[in-house]
Amino acid sequence: MTERPNIIVLAVDTLRADHLGCYGYARPTSPNIDALAEEGVLAERMLCPAIPTFPSFTTFYTAQHPLTHGIIAHGGDARLAREAPHLVPLLLEAGYTTCAVDNLIRERIWFGRGYEFCIDPGLRRPLSMMVTCEELNARAISWLRHYHHEPFFLFIHYWDPHTPYTPPEQYRELFYEGGNPTDPENRSLEKMWEHPNGMIARDSWLRTPEGLITDADYVAALYDAEIRYLDDGIGQIITAVDELGLTENTLIILMADHGESMTEHGIYFDHFGLYECTIHVPFIARWPGRLPAGVRLSHMLQLSDIAPTLLEAIGLVIPGAMEGKSFWPLLTGASNSGGWDRVISVEATWQAKWSLRTERYKFILDRDLGEDGSPAHELYDLVADPGETVNLVEAQPQLAAEMEAELESWIARRLHELGKQEDPLITEGAILKSTWLMHQGVSA
Structure with a gap:
């Protein structure tokens, strides 16, 4: 043994x-x-x-x-x-x-x-x-x-x-190389305040005796x-x-x-x-x-x-x-x-998205249809662009369509095998986002 x-x-x-x-x-x-x-x-x-x-x-x-x-x-x-x-x-x-x-x-x-x-x-x-x-x-x-x-x-x-x-x-x-992390002229965190978790951070742990932390580099160093x-x-x-x-x-x-x-x-x-x-x-x-x-x-x-x-x-x-x-x-x-040779990932918390990752490419499908401002479809070349900065959906529409079809086929086949009727991302969506919107009195 x-x-x-x-x-x-x-x-x-x-x-x-x-x-x-x-x-x-x-x-x-x-x-x-x-x-x-x-x-x-x-x-x-x-x-x-x-x-x-x-x-x-x-x-x-x-x-x-x-x-x-x-x-x-x-x-x-x-x-x-x-x-x-x-x-x-x-x-x-x-x-x-x-x-x-x-x-x-x-x-x-x-x-x-x-x-x-x-x-x-x-x-x-x-x-x-x-x-x-x-x-x-x-x-x-x-x-x-x-x-x-x-x-x-x-x-x-x-x-x-x-x-x-x-x-x-x-x-x-240990790792902060900047000057003043609470500089009021630093605007690098302003976009963070637009998200519910960013609002919570702004009103709690990003507030120090010296003032509100405003430097994104300082937060990354933390x-x-x-x-x-x-x-x-x-x-x-x-x-x-x-x-x-x-x-x-x-x-x-x-x-x-x-x-x-x-x-x-x-x-x-x-x-x-x-x-x-x-x-x-x-x-x-x-x-x-x-x-x-x-x-x-x-x-x-x-x-x-x-x-x-x-x-x-x-x-x-x-x-x-x-x-x-x-x-x-x-x-x-x-x-x-x-x-x-393929990994399929899912998220349904703040976003409702599927992804199909191959050795070289990643395709991301948004079931919220980009309602949060992110693209409805994304395609990245992970070899040429490991930081996923260039969305290739328009430059390589055929590859994007093929990967989307493969992803949708896998989801449909797996749902059938499990005896389920519908993609839970469609029926449930982004759960935390929906909960937050409900608390704000906004329809999801």
């Missing part, structure tokens, strides 16, 4: 891959994460089939596309079916002690399925994302010291660097400072694993549920829009002696592949209802084939 390691999943909320040194970022935001990558395997193209947090982590646990498991947005009435596959109960049945240090359990019950221990350091706080990595680590390391003698699965959900970007004081100025603070926390966990003598028999996974926009496409410090800054996330796996060190995978992978990969790693049968594909042979070097 395959040796069954302990498994630790370091799940970081709102961490875009290209703001880490190991993914080519110039600022020194991530020395501990970079070291983890040097000691293990890094996936260069891990993609999110859904954003933001609820649908993304549901996809991680179930290994199903969001159209299948039904959780396509924050809010709404959808609930995960009892019969849906779920990673953690399978680990529990296999003899693992299971623990989540996470506050999502109080939001949706299925995030707690299969866990013997559910630790929520922010239980009595109104804003779950205010829990710091220090607080999470204190609880996680305490649990590790008590239960490391038996095979365990430990899931830690870090909220740094999610907004509000409020790192400890010693981190705040995001990087949050990553550096988180990175120090990741280092604490790795040190604890080493000190407890668990290194050789512990598979550590670092992943994220989605990234963050730093003003790209007019999206200010938020995570909507199916662009690379939001759907391209880090993935690193380290298991000394079992996984090679310093290897980078160029294959296109998605979050739904992680659970099947973990199950294969410990010798368990992958349920047929899981749609993701194990890439364990890629991680070990046993095979160089695998991954996907």
Whole structure:
């Protein structure tokens, strides 16, 4: 039987891959994460089939596309079916002690399925994302010291660097190269105030004793400072694993549920829009002696592949209802084939959009028909234009039409297989946007 390691999943909320040194970022935001990558395997193209947090982590646990498991947005009435596959109960049945240090359990019950221990350091706080990595680590390391003698699965959900970007004081100025972040003449954040989340930020964490923060570069530097603070926390966990003598028999996974926009496409410090800054996330796996060190995978992978990969790693049968594909042979070097040639992503929180991504191109379809000001159809050449700055719909209409037809065909076929009548983006739309408009007395 395959040796069954302990498994630790370091799940970081709102961490875009290209703001880490190991993914080519110039600022020194991530020395501990970079070291983890040097000691293990890094996936260069891990993609999110859904954003933001609820649908993304549901996809991680179930290994199903969001159209299948039904959780396509924050809010709404959808609930995960009892019969849906779920990673953690399978680990529990296999003899693992299971623990989540996470506050999502109080939001949706299925995030707690299969866990013997559910630790929520922010239980009595109104804003779950205010829990710091220090607080999470204190609880996680305490649990590790008590239960490391038996095979365990430990899931830690870090909220740094999610907004509000409020790192400890010693981190705040690490990366800011400007002069006065509250300069009233600086207009770089004015567009941010047009969005509901921007209004909230303006009236809360962007207000300082010195005045209202007005410099977008300063806010971006705060995001990087949050990553550096988180990175120090990741280092604490790795040190604890080493000190407890668990290194050789512990598979550590670092992943994220989605990234963050730093003003790209007019999206200010938020995570909507199916662009690379939001759907391209880090993935690193380290298991000394079992996984090679310093290897980078160029294959296109998605979050739904992680659970099947973990199950294969410990010798368990992958349920047929899981749609993701194990890439364990890629991680070990046993095979160089695998991954996907197409990834289909969906968002129904602030926008109602589908995307089809191939090796070279991405096509984005807006079910709101561009009502938020974004294009109804978008086509990007990710090789020539990795920042997705030039919409090629008019320049390459045939390719755009072909990709739209392929996307619509996939959606229709999958809906038919699931016994569903209509695309939920049409029936439900952008749920948080609709809720906000309703509260404003505006018809959606």
